[in-house]
Amino acid sequence: MRPLKTLQKLYDEESQVVITEKGSPPRALFSGENFLLENLPVGTRVIFPRPPLAGVPNVKAAIRWAINHPEGMEPLHALLRPGMRLTCVIDDISVPLPPMATPDVRQSILEVVLELCADSGVDDIHLIIANALHRRMTEGEMRRMVGQKIYDAYYPERYYNHDAEDPDGMVELERTPCGSHVVAVNRRVAESDLVVYVNVNFVPMNGGHKSMGTGVANYASLRAHHNPKTIRESKSYMEPGHSELYRRNERIGKAIDKHLKVFHIETSLNNRMFGPGVDFLHKKEEDYTEGDRLKFHAMRYALSKMPRAAARKVLNSIPAPYDVTGVFAGATEPTHAKTLEKSWQQYVVPVQGQSDIVIFPIPFISPYSVNSILNPLLVQVMGLGYFFNLNRGVPLVKKGGVLILTHPAFDEFDPVQHPSYIEFFNRVLPETRDAVQIEQKYEREFAENPSYVHLYRKGNAYHGVHPLYMWYWGENGRQHVGKVIVAGAENNHVPALLGWDRTDTLTEAIEEARGFMGRSASISLLRIAPTVMVDVK
Amino acid sequence: MPAKAAFYDVDGTLVKTNVVHVYAYYAMNRGSLLGTLGRTLSTAASVPLFAAMDAVNRKAFNEFFYRYYAGLSEDRLISIAEDMFEDVLKPALYEQTRDLIDQARRVGCRIVLVTGALDFSMRPLARYLGADDMIANKMQFVGGKATGKVIPPIIEGANKANAIRSYCVREGLALDQCHGYSDSASDYAMLSVVGRPTAVNPDMRLRSIARAYNWPILDLK
Numbered sequence: 001m002r003p004l005k006t007l008q009k010l011y012d013e014e015s016q017v018v019i020t021e022k023g024s025p026p027r028a029l030f031s032g033e034n035f036l037l038e039n040l041p042v043g044t045r046v047i048f049p050r051p052p053l054a055g056v057p058n059v060k061a062a063i064r065w066a067i068n069h070p071e072g073m074e075p076l077h078a079l080l081r082p083g084m085r086l087t088c089v090i091d092d093i094s095v096p097l098p099p100m101a102t103p104d105v106r107q108s109i110l111e112v113v114l115e116l117c118a119d120s121g122v123d124d125i126h127l128i129i130a131n132a133l134h135r136r137m138t139e140g141e142m143r144r145m146v147g148q149k150i151y152d153a154y155y156p157e158r159y160y161n162h163d164a165e166d167p168d169g170m171v172e173l174e175r176t177p178c179g180s181h182v183v184a185v186n187r188r189v190a191e192s193d194l195v196v197y198v199n200v201n202f203v204p205m206n207g208g209h210k211s212m213g214t215g216v217a218n219y220a221s222l223r224a225h226h227n228p229k230t231i232r233e234s235k236s237y238m239e240p241g242h243s244e245l246y247r248r249n250e251r252i253g254k255a256i257d258k259h260l261k262v263f264h265i266e267t268s269l270n271n272r273m274f275g276p277g278v279d280f281l282h283k284k285e286e287d288y289t290e291g292d293r294l295k296f297h298a299m300r301y302a303l304s305k306m307p308r309a310a311a312r313k314v315l316n317s318i319p320a321p322y323d324v325t326g327v328f329a330g331a332t333e334p335t336h337a338k339t340l341e342k343s344w345q346q347y348v349v350p351v352q353g354q355s356d357i358v359i360f361p362i363p364f365i366s367p368y369s370v371n372s373i374l375n376p377l378l379v380q381v382m383g384l385g386y387f388f389n390l391n392r393g394v395p396l397v398k399k400g401g402v403l404i405l406t407h408p409a410f411d412e413f414d415p416v417q418h419p420s421y422i423e424f425f426n427r428v429l430p431e432t433r434d435a436v437q438i439e440q441k442y443e444r445e446f447a448e449n450p451s452y453v454h455l456y457r458k459g460n461a462y463h464g465v466h467p468l469y470m471w472y473w474g475e476n477g478r479q480h481v482g483k484v485i486v487a488g489a490e491n492n493h494v495p496a497l498l499g500w501d502r503t504d505t506l507t508e509a510i511e512e513a514r515g516f517m518g519r520s521a522s523i524s525l526l527r528i529a530p531t532v533m534v535d536v537k
Numbered sequence: 538m539p540a541k542a543a544f545y546d547v548d549g550t551l552v553k554t555n556v557v558h559v560y561a562y563y564a565m566n567r568g569s570l571l572g573t574l575g576r577t578l579s580t581a582a583s584v585p586l587f588a589a590m591d592a593v594n595r596k597a598f599n600e601f602f603y604r605y606y607a608g609l610s611e612d613r614l615i616s617i618a619e620d621m622f623e624d625v626l627k628p629a630l631y632e633q634t635r636d637l638i639d640q641a642r643r644v645g646c647r648i649v650l651v652t653g654a655l656d657f658s659m660r661p662l663a664r665y666l667g668a669d670d671m672i673a674n675k676m677q678f679v680g681g682k683a684t685g686k687v688i689p690p691i692i693e694g695a696n697k698a699n700a701i702r703s704y705c706v707r708e709g710l711a712l713d714q715c716h717g718y719s720d721s722a723s724d725y726a727m728l729s730v731v732g733r734p735t736a737v738n739p740d741m742r743l744r745s746i747a748r749a750y751n752w753p754i755l756d757l758k
Contacts, residue, residue: 167643415754422751448644450543450716451735451753454637459756 029361033311049532052270055323070330082121094367095202130215133463208336209253228435242393271530356521384477424467546719607685622661698726
């Protein structure tokens with residue numbers, strides 16, 4: 001990297017958008033379990049995350065204040081009465097990413113809520129993880145999430161994972177006359193006098209009606225919005241006004257609110273993903289100190305020399321020191337509106353206009369690969385599903401433009417967590433990549449495969465239908481872009497099966513993208529992670 | 538949606554026993570008290586031998602082993618089967634066996650047990666699990682007495698696959714939509730012939746085959 005003094009004049013320290021100039025430093029980009037250090041063409045727009053917002057000074061006090069001053073509902077203590085049946089529904093390990101340093105904010109919320117319940121004579125309490133069709137959390141993960149004390153008191157009889165395939169465990173609240181749309185929730189939840197939803201809001205897509213409508217539902221309910229049609233009609237998942245996904249969840253959520261009393265506790269986090277030692281990753285490269293550069297090079301070298309599994313283990317073992325920036329409680333919609341506001345305050349960076357070519361560095365982790373492997377389908381969902389949708393209705397890349405992802409695109413799957421992904425990738429994708437065809441021909445088969453159902457219920461596997469949902473998740477991105485290039489892919493067949501081009505380096509990928517879009521094509525890099533969203537004007 | 542079935546191997550897949558336990562049970566339940574004592578001792582001595590033979594060559598083992606049934610009456614065998622189910626098989630069922638079978642039934646699979654054991658010895662288990670059909674070895678009876686010979690083809694190895702294929706043709710089932718479950722590499726053919734194979738508590742060889750072919754691996758408890 002170039003000396004600091006020659007760089008200082010080249011950018012505005014306050015701005016989150018930097019235009020690459022001749023003297024700009026190379027960029028540190030995630031590429032799976034490793035990092036690339038890349039010089040970008042002059043004129044490339046680099047969009048950086050905002051600095052982390054300040055956290056609330058006392059998290060427990062903020063939780064108490066929120067549940068005593070809720071939005072659109074009575075305070076929590078006024079809803080409690082002795083002998084009532086209460087269920088706390090808790091967001092699962094898919095958020096935040098990476099998992100937060102202990103104590104997890106969910107533990108802090110539960111400690112306050114359970115204490116209040118005990119004071120009010122409420123002792124019929126269950127804690128249910130809202131894992132929907134995600135994998136069951138392991139005992140260790142469950143203990144870490146709520147702390148030893150709550151774990152010892154509730155696990156396993158009263159602290160457990162939701163089971164969407166338990167034939168006696170679901171209750172249908174509503175069904176359309178034709179039977180195509182079902183609103184079903186966990187039986188214990190449905191039969192509770194009060195439900196307290198314990199949320200961690202990581203991106204604006206989480207929380208609100210999605211919490212209950214998805215978290216404790218079953219396959220029959222989820223089909224109403226986890227389908228190619230809904231995804232194609234969503235301009236972004238992160239902006240409710242542009243999300244058909246959000247609207248469908250809202251319809252389901254309203255039906256749930258009609259039948260059940262749900263007290264939501266939502267929390268927003270800042271984007272402090274990297275703790276001491278690796279906190280330079282929050283900075284613009286222009287701001288790196290000599291120490292930061294040394295640390296970066298040492299880390300990059302060490303990770304590149306490690307076997308991939310070891311690098312993964314190291315990276316997964318570094319928790320994120322997020323701060324809680326807000327706690328909001330009460331009825332679903334007004335509570336979520338406050339959370340959204342806070343979320344945008346942290347993540348949104350305004351940018352002028354779309355770009356022809358957009359670069360997304362793909363990190364080692366996704367919501368569906370915690371303590372596991374980011375397999376090819378998950379690389380796809382990170383690029384075309386999540387990162388593509390980190391906007392407020394207008395994507396960063398122009399219609400027909402090129403997306404460049406940096407990732408090795410290795411052909412590795414975790415047979416414990418992702419058994420049905422393996423079949424999907426090797427059997428379905430060679431036949432078709434058309435999401436509608438896949439839905440019609442394969443969805444029921446994967447969803448109902450007794451082996452996958454067993455692995456979901458008794459093992460720690462994602463539901464059989466989950467890889468199809470991952471494919472649908474990339475659908476609006478796929479429909480929008482003209483080409484996807486994966487830079488640094490270590491093989492040909494993974495990009496080919498996903499319908500992508502591959503190059504060895506990012507420079508070659510940019511060359512190819514320019515060949516496709518024209519020499520004067522504009523280029524943007526979303527320097528993620530930490531999380532950043534764009535508001536394209 | 539085409540009609541489909543789930544084919545389950547029994548020994549080691551749905552229950553913790555194997556065919557050797559069944560033999561031992563029969564051997565110990567014939568004849569007088571003194572005879573029983575003698576036979577118990579000789580059975581105890583021969584079971585490890587049989588177990589070793591079973592591991593080496595299932596077909597030869599079956600042929601050799603079923604000769605011990607010679608002379609027993611059909612009624613006697615059937616009544617011992619009921620006792621054996623209660624005493625040996627039922628306690629050895631994996632807790633999750635029923636869930637697995639119920640799930641297959643819920644999605645419209647016909648439940649078929651495929652076993653190298655003799656049909657009468659497995660009938661109570663099939664009834665208990667609500668199986669729709671059973672593909673099993675059949676003992677030859679003459680005048681109500683077992684001859685000790687099994688009516689060919691002996692259901693094991695590749696013959697299991699043939700039996701499943703013929704069953705699907707006969708019943709109009711889509712073989713590529715059918716599920717197969719087994720614990721042993723000796724059932725590789727059976728698992729290969731169905732469209733949706735699954736290894737259940739697999740032995741080392743089957744585990745490596747399942748990994749190579751990306752078949753799901755279940756560990757029933």
